[in-house]
Amino acid sequence: MHGELELIRLIAARAGMRGGVSVGIGDDAAVLDDGTVLALDMVVDGVHVSRATHSPADIGHTALAVNLSDVAAMGATPIAAMVGLGVPDDLSADDVDQMYRAMDALAGEYSMSVVGGDVSASPVLSLSVAICGRAGDGVRPVLRSGARSGDLLVVSGPLGASAAGLALLRDPSIGAGIAHAEALTQAHRRPIPLVDDGLHLAEAGASAMLDISDGLLLDADRMARASGLRAEIDLGAVPRAGGVDDVAAVVGMPSDLFAATGGEDYQLLAAMPPGTGLEPHVTVIGRMTDGAPGVSAQRNGVDVTPARLGWEHGGA
């Protein structure tokens, strides 16, 4: 099934672009000629979230958050979202109420609206959220393909929290004695879309940007290939969330690789021209070079790029 899904993704990404569209398939979002940014991301129970570990409110929050993150990664401001909700028999109206309240609360934090959508019976709980945003005045949406050789690679904050939180949720026995356990599980259940960071990085002149949904190395690889460049990541520079080192130790992974391959942190990865002024919480973790397109991860100058760069969703 997994190979077939990859093929299906390629097919789905092949449609033609016609008038009114500046950037089509392949980025975090599509961009219309007037700067309108459009994205759609699905959250399916058992694939992206689990009703075993996520409350209905967590699921609603997450479904909107991952879409807000796509808009953030374009350096744009969200305006309105629509939800296509697939409702299984065992989901109650109260569950849905909690789900939509969580979405509306998150929407309120970003002064945007959930403006409608559709509801259908379905054998599985699924949310397809479509979102519409706009780039700021005088700022163009930032694509993943615009990086230039010599750009610095920066991340908007620490990584690994969501993967650590998922490990704790899957095996609660890990949690005993782990510092920040609650914050880690919360990071997994309630990701925070970094819209302000996206605007800051876009205004500061980011040449490329994306949100780290599937792991830093995998997403850096995507940016590098889209830009025809090599992303060189210094693992020692990658900031790790508090408690991540402890969880990595329990699951038997080097903590730097744990943080650099864990998914769903929704921090932003941006390529910045050298000399750009950046806010203090933004961390330089590597640079773009003219090497063979792709990513390399180095530890103390030695290449330690793993075979598995990150998480590929799509069902086991």
Next chain:
Amino acid sequence: MHGELELIRLIAARAGMRGGVSVGIGDDAAVLDDGTVLALDMVVDGVHVSRATHSPADIGHTALAVNLSDVAAMGATPIAAMVGLGVPDDLSADDVDQMYRAMDALAGEYSMSVVGGDVSASPVLSLSVAICGRAGDGVRPVLRSGARSGDLLVVSGPLGASAAGLALLRDPSIGAGIAHAEALTQAHRRPIPLVDDGLHLAEAGASAMLDISDGLLLDADRMARASGLRAEIDLGAVPRAGGVDDVAAVVGMPSDLFAATGGEDYQLLAAMPPGTGLEPHVTVIGRMTDGAPGVSAQRNGVDVTPARLGWEHGGA
């Protein structure tokens, strides 16, 4: 399950409207302050379509068509669509290829683009299509709530074809000797969104408009209630597609009620101020009055409003 789904629809329609949004939940589409029109409709196998009677291309076509129809019903022009595709194990890459080719072919007819979306494993084939459009210069999006007492109710073309086509697909033995059988099944499998008609009716001054997805009487009831008026429909004036009378006779329904309650024709219903010039294929079928909000259907001046006004989707 059905009552619960209705409750869930109410919950999903309750979210708050914030800056940048002119029209939120409750119309065919949401409208942003700049005239951008947004809609999202789901097509789920076993609920809205059936893989038993629809080819993958039919399903792709239908999923985009129903969204194009929502944009048409606002009097707007479609620009870009995104697709959230839930892929079950038994759907092949070739099936998906046919599905996306059909979507892209339909998109091409309207000079718009499928610009991306998301693909996920799912136990059922589902497509959530989100669409973005714009109202024409100087024309405001037409809502379902704007009808005025005295407006004429018009439909853009004949009704009943899709319901008749569905009856033929479900029981092929009906088809023997039915004229237009092929055209009727095609109407069900490949609905045609009436974007040009929507623009024409909007420019002609429609005060309210929607697309007839769930049956003329049910959709007229919705327009009437949204406008605080009574829709009086003269069943004798409702145009019926060729072959509909024959199918209605076989299934034992009066053909006028068959046509007025059948779903998925995607003709447009508009409220037009009296004296408006209209294209010849547009038919006057009734008028808006100050009576109790809702719909009434008359045959030769006698009220024959049925208890069941149309189709309510959402799973049996």
